[in-house]
Amino acid sequence: MDVLAAINGNVNTIGYGLAAVGPAIGVALIFVAYINSSARQPESAGYNRTWLVLGFALVEALALFGLVLAFAVS
Numbered sequence: 001m002d003v004l005a006a007i008n009g010n011v012n013t014i015g016y017g018l019a020a021v022g023p024a025i026g027v028a029l030i031f032v033a034y035i036n037s038s039a040r041q042p043e044s045a046g047y048n049r050t051w052l053v054l055g056f057a058l059v060e061a062l063a064l065f066g067l068v069l070a071f072a073v074s
Contacts, residue, residue, distance in 0.1 A: 016070035023063035030055045 034052040038045040 012070040016066050019066040019070075020063055023059050023066075026059040026062070027056060030059060 030052060034048055037048050
């Protein structure tokens, strides 16, 4: 029986790929909320931008933790 394709690598990379979906959805929801709030009250866009950056940084940190753990466990 011939092997047509072989899977090389680590299962951690697949786990990180799946774990990156959560922060991607989180970032999308944060930007959607910012766009909605800026469209409803344009005068508060500057105040909301602070929370946008803070939320983006916190959600993106989850993706970075997943990346570090994917390499640390292997």
